[in-house]
Amino acid sequence: VTRSRPAPLASEPTAGAIEACRRGDRQALEAVFRTHAPGLERLIVRLAGPRADVEDLLQTTLMEAVRAFPRFQGKATVATWLGRIGVHVVHQHLRSAHNRRPRVRLELIPGGHEPIDAGPEPDRLAAARQQLERVYGHLDAIAVKRRVAFVLFALEGRTIDEVAALTGASRVATKSRIFWARRELLARMGADPALRELLAGQEGRR
């Protein structure tokens, strides 16, 4: 699998376009949203996991952006600023889910006993999806701030500085969150028979 990296930053709108967005000009807002929606969607999927209602979270992020644009000061790029809103929306969603919703019981998620190969076969894809569900099941058990920092860094490919900017945390706090999340996730995955083989299979390929 060729790992894709976060999409390169989309072109920054002109100062005039940003000013129009601040005024609530719909055409200007729409142009900015169309440019950045795919990147936001990817960010949301990575952070929230395969069970999330991505359309809903994207919509909420954009609504927050419409609301907040008058206060946009231009200290960060529009991409980073929108990403920060997206992270905040997912953070709230995860916190709400963490506190209110029953989690998927990991023992009910089948699969993982057959190592995944690189083939594109649909039933292998189904097995991979089940393993991904298990991974996110373990992520659900990790404190939301740690989880968000870890996913942005390790899976979304952001730098420490970018993660810190997106989450509004210091570099030190960001590093600490990533460290503890990674440690907890790997411990959980290592203890999960359905994922142990995935990790072993990866080891064998190196």
Place this chain on the structure above:
Amino acid sequence: MIRIACMRATELLKHREQGLSDAERLLLEAHLAGCEACRKDSRAIDAIGDLLEAAAPPALGAAARDRAIATALRAAPLIPGASRRPSRVALRAGVALGVAGLALVVVGARVARRVAPRPAAPAVAGRAATPAAADRVASGEARAAGRALRPGDPVPAATALSVSDGAALALGHARVASDGASELTWRPDRSAVDLRDGRLSVAVDPAPGRRFRVVTARFVVEVVGTEFTVDGDGVEVSRGVVHVLGAEDEAVVAEVRAGQTWRVPGVAQPPSRRDDRPRRSAAAWLARARAHVAGGAVAEADHDITAALGAEPTPAEAAEARTLRAECALVSGDPQRAADLYADVSRRYGDLPAGETALFAAARVQVNAGKRDAAVELLRSYLDRYPHGRFRSEAVARLRALKEEQ
């Protein structure tokens, strides 16, 4: 500190593919030579990343993105101006204090004053006799001024309606279903439903970009495009965002998002829903079904798939629903049924990507089940139909392998 060194190594590992300086490479190699933990961690993270790349859910698609953008833009007029809008501090305080805080001040005082149900506004002459063409009874029964209304009958405006349990009304750009018997009045001039009694499930089409309101005695629910359930005591949102406004001054009391519930202060949480009738969009049902399939909850997944198919799905959504049903059969350990269901998807949706995938999936299931003849037939069918298909090389290889086995 070993932790800092390991963290730095992790950072360097992550950027290895994008190029490191010589100094960074030396630093990394020196660290990895003596740190088995970092080597192992790095492989594990790579494994998760690869899994995510391979099995990530499909992208939203242009239509869904357009919908999200359009809804966000159309919501702009709902956002109060700077002078009317509660300060961020006030909003935060409201959130922090929940129903005991801001809501108590804005709504709670009104609760005491307005114990009696809000009286229905007088009917607007002429409106009752000339309902809009879109305003009609969609299913079930309702009564207006002592007259029974049946599916297809127009819904009179500004007239008290008694809606029976399970009945659904198409009102403007919304679909309103009664959960239990409800008493309401439809006011098309304000795009609002006055709910006097009962509980409603409301799905508002975002496309027109107009707001829709449900007015209760103690609060007002205002939305652009979303799905929610409302009664006289509160609102539960299943999709999108709704604003709860004070009944008199229409100040924003709360903003309620998907998955959240807002109740009038002092009111207990509602009992759980009495049934599970479809109130969601096909996409929402499919999202639930996917989670159930992944969780091995086949019966629940099957229920949601049926609901998705009954919720006016697009062809792509219907194809996905039927593909999920085939996956259910696989999870249940019934490969023959899975193969039949995949084949059915390929017959129905042969022109969609899901149809192509399903045909190859049917072949592969038959290969794994040892049904050689059926597999050969399906693989040939796949190559005939999709000579440049995504699984062409695998289909050719499997066909060749099956012939060699013979």
